[in-house]
Amino acid sequence: MSIRLTPRELDIMAVLWRLGSGTVNEVGDVIEDDLAYSTVLTMLRTLEGKGHVRHEADGKAFRYYPVTQPEDAGSGALDRVLDKIYQGSRELLVTRLLADEAVSPEELRRIRELLDERLGELES
Amino acid sequence: MSIRLTPRELDIMAVLWRLGSGTVNEVGDVIEDDLAYSTVLTMLRTLEGKGHVRHEADGKAFRYYPVTQPEDAGSGALDRVLDKIYQGSRELLVTRLLADEAVSPEELRRIRELLDERLGELES
DNA sequence: TATTAGCTACTAAAGACGTAATAGTTAATA
DNA sequence: TATTAACTATTACGTCTTTAGTAGCTAATA
Structure with a gap:
């Protein structure tokens, strides 16, 4: 079974992935919705219970680190979207994905290069 | 706010998108897990309540049709994955997405063509 | 030492999700 | 007409998710 994060869990993991780590307050500050300190703490403890994050002391506070990595959560989520x-x-x-107007030509070119590489590998 | 379907709702919508429509039993048959008839019915009614499906009588039974289309649900889901x-x-x-071994060279080529088209449009 | 600031731990609780039993309805049929 | 088969409607309920109040601890500080 692939890893499945709830929407809110994903919000929090996203912050941790982005920052590399975070205290309860740091995470709370980045999350869009105004959540009580204790709410964020509870979420982090839940995530820790599920093994997705770990923490160590950092001064008075705890600093949380992601254990589960984006790829781990990503392949599952992406497969699901792809499939369903x-x-x-x-x-x-x-x-x-590329229909979006906002995609820049540079990005498109880089993606094409990616494809060419991949195709080169297959043909050799 | 973009459309958000729960995992199970997505399972059911996926069937409807694939078949075009379905009765409670038809949907239940396709879904992998063994769900009671009444469970599937409840889900469909929930989805109807949220406006994602509609139904009409088909003999004795109801036939359900998707109202929400894959694109509607897709962009949201994809954006979320992309973002988070x-x-x-x-x-x-x-x-x-393409790291998967299972991707065929043909598929890769078709995707590259897609990109070329898109780039062509932008450059002209 | 008494107080306060800044944390964590514990506890609660509303609401969403998912599953299904059972009651009710209708049309065919014995 | 009585019975049965095939549906739908109603209702319930356990679990997970999310949110947060409040109690408790510790170190600085007045």
Whole structure:
């Protein structure tokens, strides 16, 4: 079974992945919604219980570190989207992903290079 | 706010998207887990309450049709994955998506063509 | 030493989710 | 007409998710 994070858990993990680590207050500050300190703490403790984060003392406070990495959570989430919504079609998914106006030509080129590399490997 | 479906709701919508429509029994048959008839019915009614499906009579039974389409649910789900897990990097997401061994060269080529088209549009 | 600031631990609780039993309805059929 | 089969409607309920109040601890400080 692949790792499944609840929406709120994902919010918190995203902060930790971005910052590398965080205290309860640091995480709370970054999260968009105004959550009580104790709420964030509870979430982090829940995540710790599930083995997704760990903590160590940092002065008076605890500093939390991600244990589960984006890839771990990502492949599951992505597979699910791919499967259920795009019916397994990576093309369709990529199409939608790049349909967004905001994608820059540079980004598109870099992605194309990525593909070329991958194709080169396969042909050699 | 973008559309958010729970995992189970997504399972059911996926069936409806695939089949085009379905009765309670048809949906239940396709879903992997063995769910009681009444469970599937409840889910469909919930989805109807949220406006994601509608139904019409089909003989004795009701036939359910998707109202919410894959794109509607997809962009939200994909954006969320992109945002939270891949920190907004489409490259990173595509890399992971194509890292899978199972991706065929044909599929890769088709995706590259897609990119070329897109780039062509931008440059003209 | 008494107080305060800044934390963590504990406890509670509302609401969403998922599952299903059972009651009710309708149309075919024996 | 009485019975049965195939559905839908109603209702319940355990678990998970989220949120947060409050108690307790510790170190600085007035």
